[in-house]
Amino acid sequence: MSIEIKEITNKKGLREFVKFQWKLYSGVDQFVPPMMEFEMSTFNKDKNPAFRHSQARFWMAYDGDKPVGRIAGIIHGEESKESKHIRFGWIDFIDDPEVSKALIGSVEKWGKENGLVKIHGPLGFTDLDFEGTLVDGFGQLATQATMYNYAYYKDHFEKMGFEKAADWTESRIKVPLGDKELEKDLERKANLVSSRYGMHIKEFKSGKEILKYAPQVFEMLNSTYSHLYGFHKLDEEQVKYFIDQYFGFVQKDFILMVVDDNDDVVGFAITFPSLSRAFKKARGRMFPFGFLHVLKAFYKNDTLDFFLIAAKEEYQKKGFNALLWKRLYWACNKHKIKQIFSGQMLEDNTSVNNLWTKYDSAMDEEIRRRCFQKAIGGDAA
Template sequence: MSLAIKEVANKKELKQFIKFPFGLYKDNPYYVTPLIEFEMSTLLKEKNPAFDHSEAKYWVAERDGKIVGRIAAIVLDHELKEKSLARFGWIDFIDDQEVSNLLLETAKSWVETKGATAIHGPMGFTDLDFEGALVEGYEELATQATIYNHPYYIDHYKSWNLEVAASWVELRGKAPSKNPEKVDRAVRIIEDRFKVKVKKFKNTKEILKYAPGVFDVLNESYSNLYGYYPLTPKQIDYYVEQYFGFIRKEFVCIIVNESDEVVGFALTLPSLSKAFQKAKGSLYPFGFIHVLKSFYFNDLADLFLIAVKPRYQKLGIHALIYDYLQKIYEKAGIKYMASGPMLEDNKNVLNTWNEFDIDVGKIKRSCFIKHF
């Protein structure tokens, strides 16, 4: 049986590229199907402003005309210039080392022509794309913003001599029915002492005014994290349009100072994992119904992004966020929480959860790297 690599050349082939894992994980209860429209927007040059300072190519591996794997290779201008480093992502394959080797070798060969001397992944164009291969927690439902992969992927990566470059952990646990005493004490004094407060909103439109400030905080607080590059104004506008259409205003916590500047935030939402599974890649004609139901009839919340400006991080701002979310979650009937990836060596962030009955590390994912 012949194995061949084929570059994605048009939108029809890109859609096939996107839908390949749908079949690979068809009977897997933990895999969350992404929305095809969102994936297309991310991967199309004319849609995603990341292409202002990056290049990408996509390939599928075919055996006798049937797709058996896929991969994206991405070159970010800054990363290439500073580190001679490129990325691979959107990688999925059957359990066949010949297939995974072909995919990775193809990506490697292309980024070498661009001047890269190493490649790492799975990574996206930005920190808000899917990143990090799952290495622990295969029997936990993925969030709509994280990668799910079969355990055999890791063996394939190691066989291709990829090594771990960075690892993230995620929390899973019960939403607190009340705040720890330490949090309660902090909340009582923080607002007065540091002139900060939780911003109140009447509607989603009001939140949009603060969206640029939210991403400014993200850029500043994430600047030293693995693989993070600041989002440009065009990218911020893009993500505001992408993500702020999927928010429920009371699940968003924004902390402002006395000048009404955003100094910290939490973007959370009722889990859409099961809704996306039922939608099977599309909001229409019926997928949006599952999403709406999940928005208002749900006991699981996803903590999508939490960030605080560095100069405010030691002032207890996290306590205000946790206090707000605890009250909102209790009122909304949220009983469980799931976080996004947090770097396992980022002790400042992980230690903030010590006061809660939360399992940190039940789910772990890693970025792998190979030098050549």
């Protein structure tokens, strides 16, 4: 096999870049294809405000005319100055070390040219992009916010000298619908917290009303996530970009916001009905008919995906969780939600991980994704 690396510089090439993943995992039930429209927006310098402070390059590997791998390299403006890291992301490849080595080598070469000393990933432009290589849980269906990959990826990275930088885990729980004792217990704890600390669940009359609180959500995200691996604060334009992307189609019952007596947000959880099966049926395209599968799943579903969750530090130990679970349990009973998927959580983020420990698991294997890192050079140089 003779591998050739080509840089992708136009829209047609980026479409092939996205489609490669679809072909690589064709027939894999656990794989959820990302929507072409969303991916192309992420890679578009005119649409994604991340390009204002970050640079990105895209490469594909070919064996003759056949694509056999892809990778994105990202120089995050703030991160490259602070820690001299370069990121790689959106990486996929066939099970051939020559391919993975050539792809990583392209990013490393670019990093060296810019005076950077470490490479880490998979990561995106922000913490809201796809991140992490699946290292456990290959039998579990991915969510719309997580990537699937084959088990051999981990071996390829380790043979190239990469080591663990951080791990994310997922929890998936069964919802004990109709449990009156649980309902009473959650009600009692929530009422106690409300009376003692002056916070309560915000009731929304419509999805549009939620938009008024979206800037507060991202302001809190910036402050409470600042210590997490790979997170960098979102600027005003990025916040608007994500509000337009995600808050335009929310269900008010699944947006959980805790406010104080001044109506200021002190904690929140953003959840969505699972769109994994809908995305598979749509085959990665919202149009012309994919949106019909998405709409159906949005309003008729038995699974809920957590997208974001945070609380102000001073409220994290004051029973915020009690209010959250009371409201969430009400929503699950109303909409007949049988299971909840947590989304990715850093393994050492105990305040979030502890939310899930008291409920029965809905899976029989651990789901774990890993960010790898290494000094630029070595075997892959």
